[in-house]
Amino acid sequence: MWRNRNIWILLTGEFIAGLGLWLGLIGDLQFMQEKVPSDFLKSLLITIGLIAGLAFGPYAGRLTDRSSKKYVMLIAGLIRIISVVFMLIAISTGAIWWMVVFLILLQISAAFYFPALQAALPLVADEKDLLQLNGIHMNVSTLSRIIGTALGGFLLVVLPLSFLYIGSLVTYVGLFILTFFLDINENRDLNLVKQPIEKTGFKQVFPIINSVPIVLMTLLITIVPTLFLGGFNLMVINISEIQDSTAIKGWVYAAEGISFMIGAILIRKINNKLSPYVVLFGSSFMIGISQLLLYFAANPLITVIAFLLFGYSVGSFFPTAATIFQTQVPKHYHGRFFSFRNMLDRVTYQIVLLLSGFLLDLIGLQFMCLVFGILSIIMTASFYAKNKQIGTAFEQRQNIF
Secondary structure, three states: OOOOHHHHHHHHHHHHHHHHHHHHHHHHHHHHHHHOOOHHHHHHHHHHHHHHHHHOHHHHHHHHHHOOHHHHHHHHHHHHHHHHHHHHHHHHHOOHHHHHHHHHHHHHHHHHHHHHHHHHHHHHOOHHHHHHHHHHHHHHHHHHHHHHHHHHHHHHHHOOOHHHHHHHHHHHHHHHHHHOOOOOOHHHHHOHHHOOOOOOOOOOHHHHHHHOHHHHHHHHHOHHHHHHHOOHHHHHHHHHHHOOOOHHHHHHHHHHHHHHHHHHHHHHHHHHHOOHHHHHHHHHHHHHHHHHHHHHOOOHHHHHHHHHHHHHHHHHHHHHHHHHHHHHOOHHHHHHHHHHHHHHHHHHHHHHHHHHHHHHHHOOHHHHHHHHHHHHHHHHHHHHHHHHHHOOOOOOHHHHO
């Protein structure tokens, strides 16, 4: 696997893009903190971008299935580069609406990039290496997040806000150039040229999902980590305000990122001993516990422990879920499936984001986390009970990893 140049390009590109993304995100939070007083209004602004990405989802899926993944990633990269220009305009003018344009273009780019990336991974690695590759890929993403957030926080202290986005622009240009060196012979492997894709949206994907119980169950249980992730950045801001500490932001991001990497590193050994269902349900339950711990968000130690637990849980959860999707869904449906999954994640994320902003204004962080924690545990128990009832638990283990 490590002799494959395409894998190195994809992993290096993920690291470069991640640095730019998280430098920009730190800048987004700072810009909104200065210009937008309400958490609910912050969530509305982010939601506008998500809706734009959602609108492009069906087309992105069809394009990914009938075109080169490299071509789709290049399109996404170009849109991403253009988006940063509008954020620089927002900073220079102080107008929040230019930031909205930036967020819209960034989410449109993501609507194309991530389905193409997920569909490309099974094409550059053997199926037996996919779980390990997914774990490594997510670790690279997490490492870029740790470095990007730490670097972003440092640069905010010593440089103007616009320099963060200039740094993002440089990394995005680097990724765009690197993508040109990908060499995936998709026409040979998938015969894409001879397989026209009807413009039927996701109609052909739904029977695939319904026919493979583990795919359907994995899609449903992904709601649980989204309950935490949807309001993640808003929660970090509120924790910082509750503890009256800017340093806790760095500690929280670092704790979650490092424990995520540990979970993703250990997941191969865990899945050799346990069913993927056990990993998914166990991780989902621990996510609920981590949310409950944030009821004590005024305590820095408990806060860090909560994010350590959450990071480890999602570090186990997402590589397992990604491998299930890549191996159980036929490859010639990957573009549309991952685009559908991306849209589903965005809808759920959007709802959670708005709900988080509303609840933070209404009842505060601690009671919101109490509600979300209880809800996560109830959903996990319900999905587990339903899974046992229909008798699908563990049946497909031998075909997955």
